[in-house]
Every structure is written in structure tokens, then in C-alpha cells.
Amino acid sequence: MKKFNPNKNIIITLIIVIIIVTVLSITMARRAVAQKTSFAQVIVNDTVAVVDKTLYTPVRWFENGVASIQDLFVTYQENERLKGKIDNYDEVVQQNESQKREISNLKEELDLNETLTNYEKKPANVISRSPDSWQDMMIVDQGSEEGISDNMAVMAKNGLIGRVLEVNAHSSKIELLTSDNQTSNHFPVRITTEDGDAFGLLKGYDRRNQALVVEELTGESDIKEDDTVQTSGLGGNSPSDLNVGKVIEAEPDDFGLDRKVYVQPAADVNDVSVVTIIERTVGED
Numbered sequence: 001m002k003k004f005n006p007n008k009n010i011i012i013t014l015i016i017v018i019i020i021v022t023v024l025s026i027t028m029a030r031r032a033v034a035q036k037t038s039f040a041q042v043i044v045n046d047t048v049a050v051v052d053k054t055l056y057t058p059v060r061w062f063e064n065g066v067a068s069i070q071d072l073f074v075t076y077q078e079n080e081r082l083k084g085k086i087d088n089y090d091e092v093v094q095q096n097e098s099q100k101r102e103i104s105n106l107k108e109e110l111d112l113n114e115t116l117t118n119y120e121k122k123p124a125n126v127i128s129r130s131p132d133s134w135q136d137m138m139i140v141d142q143g144s145e146e147g148i149s150d151n152m153a154v155m156a157k158n159g160l161i162g163r164v165l166e167v168n169a170h171s172s173k174i175e176l177l178t179s180d181n182q183t184s185n186h187f188p189v190r191i192t193t194e195d196g197d198a199f200g201l202l203k204g205y206d207r208r209n210q211a212l213v214v215e216e217l218t219g220e221s222d223i224k225e226d227d228t229v230q231t232s233g234l235g236g237n238s239p240s241d242l243n244v245g246k247v248i249e250a251e252p253d254d255f256g257l258d259r260k261v262y263v264q265p266a267a268d269v270n271d272v273s274v275v276t277i278i279e280r281t282v283g284e285d
């Protein structure tokens with residue numbers, strides 16, 4: 001086996017280096033004189049350019065690919081952060097809307113309470129309302145332990161909405177004026193007209209006209225649209241002057257012997273979260 005001679009390789013390498021340096025020196029000297037690149041210099045430059053392009057093109061491609069992948073990961077992370085912020089923003093917006101509604105309801109109840117200074121007022125929150133009896137009942141978080149009793153009037157948003165039907169220790173059931181129950185929830189009311197006051201009984205709710213119905217009217221007063229309807233206090237359980245609504249129409253009853261008055265309720269029972277329960281004081285008896 002032929003032995004490897006390192007001295008021979010070193011000599012060959014030195015010869016090649018000397019040749020290259022000599023060629024470059026001669027080329028540079030000629031270029032300095034003639035100001036023109038020699039054929040040998042062109043060959044060397046082109047060779048170096050081709051080798052550089054061949055060797056570094058895959059490296060550059062790989063580096064660009066890595067950078068693109070990093071950009072994708074950064075973009076994904078930014079998108080996730082933005083999605084989180086958007087979700088939080090939507091949650092904050094919903095909370096703000098809920099707080100605005102709650103503040104609005106509380107303000108309306110405060111305005112109501114300012115108009116009822118002659119009565120005992122007990123604020124309560126609506127804690128339950130079944131879709132099956134949406135127009136009939138609601139449950140509030142005040143009961144007998146808080147001084148609530150049967151037949152107390154209940155108001156919301158500056159208008160009468162019903163009365164206490166059933167009382168438990170810490171909750172009460174409210175029967176609304178929009179209830180279909182024709183045998184209860186009858187409030188004595190007073191209609192203020194230009195000719196004087198007319199008295200009647202709030203006896204039901206007309207779903208077609210979305211209006212309360214007042215019947216059994218006394219007197220011959222000419223009842224017109226927009227006349228004010230309030231409780232009269234004559235029933236004994238509810239105080240007087242509680243706002244019920246405005247007259248929208250008056251017509252003869254089915255038998256033509258009496259008048260039937262349709263009243264636009266002052267309060268919308270469809271959107272109630274806070275109510276005020278009214279207790280008639282001794283001075284009102």
C-alpha cells in the first residue's frame with residue numbers, strides 16, 4: 001500500500017498559491033497600466049461569483065425560510081393576543097350596557113320614590129320571572145321579614161305595575177296589572193278630566209290594544225284622550241295618587257249601559273329589574 005506523503009501535498013499547495021498570486025499580481029499590474037481587466041481576471045472573477053452563488057443560494061433560501069416561519073409564529077401570537085383583547089372588549093361592552101341599564105332603572109326608581117314621600121317605600125329586586133307567566137307574575141327578593149304583606153301596591157318606572165299576591169319570609173310574588181286573572185288585582189282609580197274627576201275600577205288588560213281597562217265609572221265627566229289616571233285610594237289597601245297611565249280611548253261597554261276606558265300603562269312591565277313596594281301609612285287611612 002502506498003503511503004501518504006504530506007510533504008508532497010504541501011509542495012503542490014504552495015505551487016498553486018504561488019501561481020494564483022503571480023497571476024493576480026500580473027493582472028493587477030496590467031490593469032493599472034491599461035485600465036482594462038485581463039482575460040484571466042475575468043475568468044477568476046466569474047469563477048468566484050459562480051461558486052459564491054452556488055454555495056450561498058441554498059443558505060440564503062434556508063435563512064429566508066426560517067425568518068418566514070418565525071414571522072408566521074409571531075403573527076399567530078399577535079392574532080391570539082388581539083382575539084383575547086377583542087373578547088375582553090366585548091365582555092366589557094356588555095358589562096357597561098348592563099350597568100347602564102341598572103343605573104337607569106335605579107334612577108327611575110329614585111325619581112319614583114321622590115314622588116311618593118307620603119308612603120312607606122320598600123325597594124326590591126326581581127329575582128325570578130317565568131316565560132310561561134311573563135305577563136302575570138314576578139318574584140322579588142323582599143318578604144314578610146322585611147315588612148311586606150299581601151295586597152301592597154307595586155310600582156316601577158314611575159307607574160303602577162301590580163300588587164303583592166303572596167308573601168314568603170324573604171320573597172314575594174307580584175301579580176301584574178297585565179294578568180289574565182279577572183277576579184283579582186282590581187285597583188280603584190281616579191280619572192282627572194276637564195269636567196272634574198271620574199272614579200272607576202281597574203278590571204283587566206286588553207292584549208289587543210295593549211291597554212289597561214277601567215270600568216264601573218261614576219259620574220258623567222267627558223273622558224278624553226291623555227286624561228290622567230291615578231289610584232284613588234278608596235279601596236283601603238293602596239294609597240292614592242299612584243300613577244297608572246293616560247287615557248287612550250273611551251267607549252260604551254258591550255251593553256251600552258256603561259263606559260269602558262282604555263289606559264296606556266305608565267310603566268312597561270316587559271323590562272323591569274327593580275320595583276318599589278308601597279305600604280299605605282296610617283295617615284292615608
